Amino acid sequence: MSVLNTSESHVVCSSGQLFLQPVWDRLRTREAFTQSPFFPAIFSITVYLGFCLPFAMLDVLCPWVPALRCYKIQPDFSPTARQLLPCLGQTLYQHLVYVFPATLLHWASGAALPPREAPELLQLVYQVVLCLLLFDAEFFVWHLLHHKVPWLYRNVHKVHHKNSPSFALATQYMSFWELFSLGFFDMMNITLLQCHPLTAMAFHVVNIWLSVEDHSGYEFPWSTHKLVPFGWYGGVAHHDLHHSQFNCNFAPYFTHWDRILGTLKSAHGK
Template sequence: MSFNATLPSHQPNAADLYASAGTDFTKLNWFEQQWVAWYLFIDNPVIATGLVSFLLHEAVYFGRCIPWIIIDAIPYFRKWKLQPNKVPTPGEQWECTKLVLFSHFTIEAPTIFLFQPIAEAVGMSTWQVPFPTWQLMLPQLALFFFFEDMFHYFSHQLLHTPMLYKHIHKIHHKYSAPFGLAAEYAHPAEVMILGTGTIAGPLLYCYFMRDLHIITVYVWITLRLFQAIDAHSGYDFPWSLQHIVPFWSGAEHHDFHHMAFVNNFSTSFRWWDRVLGTDDKYRAYRSRVQAAKLAGQEKGLSAQELKELEDRMVREAEEEGVRAENEVVRKAEGKKVQ
């Protein structure tokens, strides 16, 4: 039964919505009952959806960042840090947090509160119960991951063109050794551009299929935030997902992008970079590091000497990245590249 066909033109309250839908509350599980109780408590679906969406985003984002802040503070974990000589200071983390919060409240919050009307316009379920089954949700989530990764790859490359990089994307590249909080450390325009890839997939899907619930979108947003924060964590553990799923991107893949400025434009997966050849420098670097380690082991170098060897190669890659970044900025300024 459609929203427009059953409800008056004015904005109905939650009780009207559930009454018009003929909701049988006796068949709901505990989570669905809490969902209904939330909408009845707020009594305005636009505000109810906006509030829970924003609170979810903040709780997931900072909740996922906290473990990485703790890990950064414990020296034991340095052996798994991709750039162990660059641990973020409390001051850097606080500076990053301030810009992230500014973007969240000035850019993302207004957008999130506009989501309910847009969602219902394309046929998305929001206040409705029961929730969708996992059998329905899983293929939807897979599609959203694929769409966002593709959108991000091409948008990210555009952000590395001279003018867009200098005026927008350069902020995100402030940290050559990223950390979890820096996942959304970006210019407001970049937040909107790349955020489009996250939400456009669900909206486009719903426009054509009309079987999407906002709960599925919340699961997607949670997974996407986990992916983005973990990719910026700066750590590569033996149990990290990229060692289990070979085509997963992960921190090891994205850390090179921040360190060397070039290559690895995807978010979740490695296939666009591999197919389109934008991981050539990354793969060459990994091969050099591996070959140098093997050669060092054959020469009987100590663990400390091997670490110093890898540190030197990291510095060389970063120096090349600085030169590449400066070249892009000079192009944006119309200066002759030396």
Template sequence: MAATTPTTTSVCRALWLAATLVAIVWHQWVDGCIQAIWDVLRASTVVRHDTFEPTVAVTAFLVSFTFWKALDCWLPAGLTKRWRIGESDDMSTWHLSKWWTRLLQEPVWYFAPIAIFDIMYPRRNLPEKAPSIEKLAIDILAPLFIYDFMFFFIHVTCHKVRFLYRNIHAKHHSEKIMRAGETIRLSFFEQWADVSCSIIAVNVARCHPLSRALYNGIIVYLLTELHSGYDMPWMLQNVVPFGLWAGSRRHYVHHRDGRFYYQKFFCYLDDFFGFGEDARASIRTGKEN
């Protein structure tokens, strides 16, 4: 596995803590900044259009994939190899050109149906008041939690029911090397289920439109990070204490051995249902077949 330094991780945690303290102590000033930003965004034709949220998601995918591609292919290997997980520094079986083509095609398949529907049925109504910093944080964490909860059970089912794994989910596990491009190596059902869980999550959480836009960008980045094959000190799996965040290390193990780690972001369901660290430890010591 990749190595992270305690000092770097501590610095990252300190920065997160400092940002949290600023938000708490100067919350009125922060809320005022958020309101000013929302006033500008709300006056924009692009933001007022129904397709703004999927546009944010598509743009986030393009930016995220370009970021990981830069680490994979454009920077000297010596700068990034120390953070690569397992065998993910061996790119001999990973076809970059194929996935870059797929990446350019993906927005068309994802965006076109939504754009057509939005043009036919405009329904976006933007409130004048922006969310407070507390509301913004809750509006991002709550749908992440709900999405992760729903997709866990779909994911487990796709692994445990052999017919579903063979015909739906096996495609996602077909490459040995983990790269961000694996995020979109999905069957149609998986794409539909993934997007549906996310849409349901933001609606159940009753998120503000600004929160929804930020959530779309954040979850896209987190999904690409999950499949990136990197373990960097500033990633949430290292910054969030007590092992509460899953992250790329656990997901790498999941892709290598599909018996463990079905949650994408959090860990509590894996641990509760016996797919977490205890299960791996018992298999390593020969207590299970």
């Protein structure tokens, strides 16, 4: 159990915290920024665009480097500037008009000061995985409803399906209500599990990465779904099939909900 030394300003860590405490201490030295209302929006857009950029560069190189096409789900497709720019503009607009005001309201409500101690590594990993599983279940139900109820699809979810085949920058090309729903699921799970701020940040990074990878259009030997055994994780080809056929693979990441309800379709014909 970690204790605070009353005669010194530093935190004495348990063995499970030693790995993360230096990272958390470094973040705490920048509290003026990390506790400001600007940080969540800047963090979100920076991580998102940082993950999108490598795939966007591959899309530019692909016509000139034929070897890259063997990794593309749709080898003859490359997004054009007329597709990329609206997606980028939509993302920037929504972060400015919706995400930043929401974080400003949260900041103005007087959020609690962050703890001095970092979470234990195993606790962080456990809670990130649990957040992903909860988000996967919540979004599966939300997603299925928005495909089965015509009014919901037409007025909320259709925007996200305007780009098919998909590409990395199309990940967050969605209506405000879809963005709000996904953000609500994220925050509800973090609050429900009482996640440490560092755990919440780790979850957001992992969640954004998995979303971008699923929409990237590229399947590599090291893609996430190939690192998860027994077909438990769908992956990019799995999600690309949803964008092309609309009636299958509704869960964003894992496959068990689609398998249970009979909406799972293999991208590799197995």
